[in-house]
Every structure is written in C-alpha cells, then in structure tokens.
Amino acid sequence: MMKNAPIMKKFLLGFYVFGTVSVIAILSSCSSSNSGKSSATGWQYNDPKNGGFEVKPYFGQATGPGLVFIEGGRFTMGNVEQNVTYDNDNTPRTVTVSSFYMDQTEVSNVNYLEYLYWLQRTFGADFPEVYRRALPDTNCWRSDLAYNEPYVQYYLRHPAYRYYPVVGVSWVQATEYCKWRTDRVNENILITQGVLSKNPNQVNEDNYNTEAYLVGQYEGLVKRNLKDLNPNGTGTRKVRMEDGILLPDYRLPTEAEWEYAALGLIGNNPFAETSNHSHGEEIVTDRKIYPWNSNSLRNGHHGSWQGEFLANFKRDRGDYMGVAGGLNDNSDITAPVLSNMPNDFGLYNMAGNVSEWVKDVYRPMTSYDESDLDPYRGNVFKKKVTDKDGVPVDKDSLGRVVYTTVSAEENSSRRNYKRGDVINYLDGDSASEVAYNYSVSTLINDKARVYKGGSWADLAYYLSPGTRRFLDEDQSTCTIGFRCAMSRVGSADGNGIKSGNYFKTNTTKRTPGYFNGQ
Numbered sequence: 001m002m003k004n005a006p007i008m009k010k011f012l013l014g015f016y017v018f019g020t021v022s023v024i025a026i027l028s029s030c031s032s033s034n035s036g037k038s039s040a041t042g043w044q045y046n047d048p049k050n051g052g053f054e055v056k057p058y059f060g061q062a063t064g065p066g067l068v069f070i071e072g073g074r075f076t077m078g079n080v081e082q083n084v085t086y087d088n089d090n091t092p093r094t095v096t097v098s099s100f101y102m103d104q105t106e107v108s109n110v111n112y113l114e115y116l117y118w119l120q121r122t123f124g125a126d127f128p129e130v131y132r133r134a135l136p137d138t139n140c141w142r143s144d145l146a147y148n149e150p151y152v153q154y155y156l157r158h159p160a161y162r163y164y165p166v167v168g169v170s171w172v173q174a175t176e177y178c179k180w181r182t183d184r185v186n187e188n189i190l191i192t193q194g195v196l197s198k199n200p201n202q203v204n205e206d207n208y209n210t211e212a213y214l215v216g217q218y219e220g221l222v223k224r225n226l227k228d229l230n231p232n233g234t235g236t237r238k239v240r241m242e243d244g245i246l247l248p249d250y251r252l253p254t255e256a257e258w259e260y261a262a263l264g265l266i267g268n269n270p271f272a273e274t275s276n277h278s279h280g281e282e283i284v285t286d287r288k289i290y291p292w293n294s295n296s297l298r299n300g301h302h303g304s305w306q307g308e309f310l311a312n313f314k315r316d317r318g319d320y321m322g323v324a325g326g327l328n329d330n331s332d333i334t335a336p337v338l339s340n341m342p343n344d345f346g347l348y349n350m351a352g353n354v355s356e357w358v359k360d361v362y363r364p365m366t367s368y369d370e371s372d373l374d375p376y377r378g379n380v381f382k383k384k385v386t387d388k389d390g391v392p393v394d395k396d397s398l399g400r401v402v403y404t405t406v407s408a409e410e411n412s413s414r415r416n417y418k419r420g421d422v423i424n425y426l427d428g429d430s431a432s433e434v435a436y437n438y439s440v441s442t443l444i445n446d447k448a449r450v451y452k453g454g455s456w457a458d459l460a461y462y463l464s465p466g467t468r469r470f471l472d473e474d475q476s477t478c479t480i481g482f483r484c485a486m487s488r489v490g491s492a493d494g495n496g497i498k499s500g501n502y503f504k505t506n507t508t509k510r511t512p513g514y515f516n517g518q
Contacts, residue, residue, distance in 0.1 A: 052229030058244045061489055063101060064185055068346050069494045070261050072099035077256055077375070079466040081289060089364040090468055095372045097260040099492045102253060103483035105337035105348045106165035106356065107177070109156055112136065115177055118184070122207050123398070130398065134176060136168035140478040151333065151478070163336045165354045165481040171449040171473035174252060174357050174482040181250045181484060186210045189246060190220075195239055197221040205399040210249075214241060215384075217395045252359040253485035254376045255450050255468065262291045262351065262453065262465035267344030289464050291343035291350040310341040311352030311463055312456050320456065333478075334456050351463035354481035355455045361423050362448040362470035381406045381420045447473045455479035 036045045036055070045055040063069060078092035116134060123130040141151035155161050156168070169177075187208040190196040199221045202208065212218040216238070228237035239245050253261070265288070292310050309329040314320055322328030329335070334353055342348045361378040382403040384392045393402055405420035412418070423446050448470045454462030457479050461467065471480070491499045 046229060048229045048231045052231055052233070054229055054242070056243050060491065062247065064247050064250070064486055066103050066105075066484070067101040067486055068104045069488070070100050070102050070257070070345055071266060071494055072097045072260070072488075072492055073265070075260055075263060075265055077259055077466075079464070079468075081464055081466065087364075090466060092466075093372070095256055095375055097256050098374050099488040099494065100253070100257055101486040101488060102257070102261050102345075102347060103485070104342075104346060106354060106481045106483050107174075108163045108337050109166050110162045112166040112169070112177065113157065115180055118180070122202055123204065126204055127397070134173055136166060136173070137170075137476050138168055140168040140476055163338070164334045165337055165349075167334070167354060167478045167481050168476045169357075169480075169482065170476040171252075171357045171471075173476070177482075178250045178252060178484050182247075183207075183209050185250070186213075186246045187220075190239060193239075193245060194224050195222070195226070197223045205395060205397055207399045209395070209399045209401070210246060211401040212395050212399055213238065214246075215392045215401060217392070217401070218399065248487045248489060250484040250486055252357055252482060254374065255358045255360040255452065256375050257485055258356065258358045258452050259465045261345055261347060262343065263288055264291055264343035264345045264347070264350075291347070291463075291465060292341050311454070312340060312349070313352040313454050313463055314457055314459055316459075331456060350453060350465065352454050352458075353456055355451045355453045355458070355462070355469070355479055357480060357482040358450050358452055360450045361446060362444060362450045362468075363427065377423065377425070379422045381417065381422070443472070444470070445472075449473045451480050 037043065038045065043050050043053075045053060074094060074096045076092050077095045079090040080092050083090075116131065119131045119134055136156055138152050138156055141148040141155065155164070156166070187196070187210075190213075191198055196208075197220075199208075206218075208220055209218055213220070225236040225238055226243070228235055230237075268288075290310070296310075309315075312329045312331045312335045315322070315328060319328075321330060321332045329340075329352075331339070331353075335349075337353075338348055340349055340352065343350055359378055360376060363377055383406050385402040385404050386392055395401055408419045411420075449472070450468055450470055452465065452468055454460070454467070462469075471477070488494075493499075
C-alpha cells in the first residue's frame with residue numbers, strides 16, 4: 001500500500017494530495033539521483049548553459065481526492081457462478097488488469113450538486129442548456145403502481161439524502177461529470193502549488209480546462225509560473241505534463257477494472273504485506289461469490305454484528321428491508337455511500353445499493369479474447385484538430401480542446417489499428433443496428449453501455465461481480481449510479497516509481513541514474 005507523509009512545502013513540483021503526499025526519495029530511472037546528468041549523453045540536466053533541458057524529481061503518482069489505489073493483477077473475468085438468467089454473455093477467461101485508482105464510494109448527491117452548481121454559475125447565463133443537460137432525471141423514481149413522489153421531489157436535493165448515491169444519471173452524464181472533475185482537481189492542484197490564484201468568476205469558455213491549459217489556450221489568474229531554464233525563453237513558463245504535477249483524467253472504470261476491484265482478490269493473499277518487498281502467495285483458484293470474504297450474504301464473524309446483512313439488496317419479492325424491529329439491511333431504497341461492509345480494497349457498496357455504469361459498450365462476450373491485458377470495448381481513437389501549421393485550433397465555446405476521430409486513410413500503414421472507431425471490431429465491422437437488427441430482435445447497438453453490480457431493487461444473484469447488464473447510454477434509472485476511476489501511471493505496486501524486480505548484487509555494475517534495487 002502507499003506510504004503517506006505530511007505535505008512539505010519544499011516539494012513545490014511534487015506531490016500534493018489534499019493533505020497527504022506520497023514520498024519516496026528516489027529519482028527517475030532516466031536521471032542520476034546524484035549528478036543530475038544524462039545516462040545517455042553525459043550532459044547536465046536543468047542547466048541553462050546546456051540548453052535548459054529539465055528533468056524534475058518525481059516521487060510517484062499522488063492519490064487524487066476520493067480515490068483508493070487498486071493494485072492490478074490477473075483474475076478470472078466473467079460469470080463463474082450458475083448462469084440463472086441464461087444470458088451466456090460472459091464467458092470466463094483469464095485477464096490481467098493494470099493497477100489503477102477507483103472512488104472509494106459511489107458519487108453522492110452532494111458531489112453531483114456541486115457539479116450542477118458550477119455549471120449553473122459558469123454557463124447559466126449564456127449556455128443554460130449545459131446545465132439542463134446535466135440534470136438527473138428525478139422522474140426515474142415514478143412507478144405506475146407505487147407512491148414514489150417523495151423521492152421525485154426530495155431525493156436529489158434534500159439534505160437527508162446528501163450522502164446517498166446519485167441516481168437518474170445516464171452514462172453520458174456520468175462521463176461529462178468525470179471530465180468536469182478532472183479539471184476541478186487539476187485546477188486546485190495549480191492553486192495549491194501557487195501557480196494560479198483562485199478565480200470564482202470563470203464564465204463560458206474562459207474556464208480552467210486541463211488540456212486547454214497545456215496547449216496554451218487558457219491562462220487563468222497567474223500567481224507565479226515556473227522558472228524557465230531555456231536560455232531563449234521568457235524566464236518563466238506554465239506547468240507541463242513533464243513536471244509530474246497534474247493528475248491523469250478521472251473517468252468511468254472499464255468493465256474489467258470494475259469487476260476486478262469488486263472481487264477484491266487481494267484479500268485471498270494471506271501474506272500480502274509480510275515484508276517490505278512482499279510477494280505473498282498467488283492464490284487465484286480461491287473464488288468469491290461476493291466482494292467480501294464470504295460466500296454468504298450475512299456477517300459470519302462472532303460479535304454484535306454477526307448475522308447482519310453485508311449489502312443493500314432485495315431479499316425476496318416485496319422484502320426490501322426486513323421486518324420492523326429487526327430490519328435486515330436497514331434500507332428501503334438506497335443507503336449512504338459509506339454504509340455496509342467494504343471489500344478488501346476498501347471499496348464500499350461494490351455489491352448492492354446501486355448498480356454502476358462502466359465505460360464499455362455492451363456486446364455478448366464473443367470477441368474479448370483478442371486482448372487479455374486491460375480488455376475494453378468502446379475505443380474511438382481521436383486526435384486534436386490542428387491548423388495547417390499543426391497548432392490546435394481554438395477551443396470550443398465551452399472551453400474544451402477540439403478533437404476529431406482519426407480516419408482509416410491516415411492509418412493505412414499502421415499495424416496496431418486501422419480505423420478510428422473500433423466499437424464493432426469482429427462484429428461484422430458495420431453499424432451495430434444492422435449487425436444486431438436493432439429494435440427488431442435486440443436492443444444492442446453502439447449506444448448500449450454495460451452496468452455492473454446489484455442494486456437495492458435486485459435479488460442476490462446480481463451482487464456477484466461477474467454479472468452484467470446493459471442500457472442505452474442516454475437512459476437512466478433509479479437503480480443505477482456510478483463511481484470514477486483514474487489510470488495509474490508508472491509503477492504497478494503503488495510503493496513509488498519502480499517497476500520490475502531489483503536485487504542486491506556485487507557482480508553487476510549499473511549505470512548511475514538507474515535503480516540499484518535498494
């Protein structure tokens with residue numbers, strides 16, 4: 001697990017995490033921790049007399065707000081339990097998921113209300129449709145033969161439900177929230193680092209956007225830019241990706257990531273943290289039905305909680321919370337996002353409460369075997385729109401950099417991919433409405449998105465992480481919410497920036513600047 005220490009101001013270019021900072025006193029493997037010289041050319045780094053090429057200290061990726069580190073690994077993805085629905089759409093297969101980060105909880109109503117408030121304040125005067133598009137569908141609570149009007153009126157905005165998971169949010173809306181969160185987190189980083197000043201008066205396209213900032217299309221209220229070591233420069237410069245200050249994008253997790261994180265197989269390893277360089281045991285045969293260390297829906301440990309339900313779900317027809325005086329899951333609909341038993345990664349409600357959107361386009365599991373490392377269906381490869389000089393064109397009216405899908409013509413000589421839109425890979429490579437006879441014999445098309453996990457209204461079968469369902473990306477329900485994820489850059493184990501195994505030896509002389517295994 002990551003080791004945290006109090007933040008130290010002297011790490012100006014290092015590595016905040018809103019109160020904690022991940023510190024490992026070792027430099028990048030392509031620089032010398034002693035001399036600061038290039039191991040390839042011998043030239044000194046960070047020296048204006050040598051041209052000013054900068055290599056900044058880097059102490060590993062910080063953990064963004066709300067996230068926990070998920071150490072990757074191999075697992076059996078798919079439905080390994082009885083397929084009671086006979087969908088046959090989730091063939092078990094062994095895959096590896098790279099390390100990443102995931103929200104500890106589902107996105108709550110108060111989180112989403114913060115987003116809505118920012119949209120109203122920033123775009124409300126000139127682009128009110130931006131705010132309206134983001135509004136959850138509170139009418140999702142309505143039912144022909146149930147009295148759910150109180151949820152329609154109060155669930156999103158009443159403080160009683162402040163920390164309950166937001167629902168009525170479509171896949172498209174959840175994806176837009178992730179983009180907004182990326183920019184707000186990175187803007188706060190630059191403010192914390194003293195690069196920008198707070199600017200509560202951002203309106204329309206003049207709002208902080210990470211990509212627009214990096215390509216020079218957003219300035220903001222500059223407090224103190226970084227020193228520029230380029231002898232031909234202006235003396236100061238903006239933050240660059242190479243500085244290691246900004247975080248990667250928040251996004252929806254892939255189906256493989258979500259299922260892997262929900263299973264929490266790290267808990268099957270009894271010796272995972274017995275030493276500083278621990279390996280434990282590769283126990284991959286021991287299965288779990290549910291995210292917690294049990295094949296039971298109730299807490300089996302002796303004590304005051306023994307026998308209590310471990311998730312918020314529907315026990316049987318008409319039984320949402322049990323009998324008065326002894327409620328089983330203590331929730332009629334949803335429950336607060338920090339309720340119930342977390343799994344071994346520390347993630348709450350990866351079974352029950354609400355189902356959750358994932359990134360993937362839905363297809364029956366017939367062609368995922370093409371990739372056994374980070375499998376994902378839904379790629380639409382894009383590039384920045386540039387002018388004749390290769391400079392990105394002006395950002396759009398919402399302040400975002402303009403992208404377009406890459407064409408087959410420009411990738412004709414590539415070996416790894418040919419087309420920009422590969423959603424229909426091995427599906428006849430045609431519009432899925434044609435391939436799947438959409439609206440006649442199926443609801444599967446290119447807008448069908450996967451959602452995972454059981455909800456407060458589901459029976460126990462759907463609490464198993466291997467189960468999967470789909471819904472159109474523009475639709476929403478009162479049983480589906482979401483949480484965000486973030487890619488892990490660099491090392492896989494979360495203990496710094498080293499990848500690979502390192503051994504002490506007296507026979508191998510390593511070039512200065514490369515890790516020596518100590």
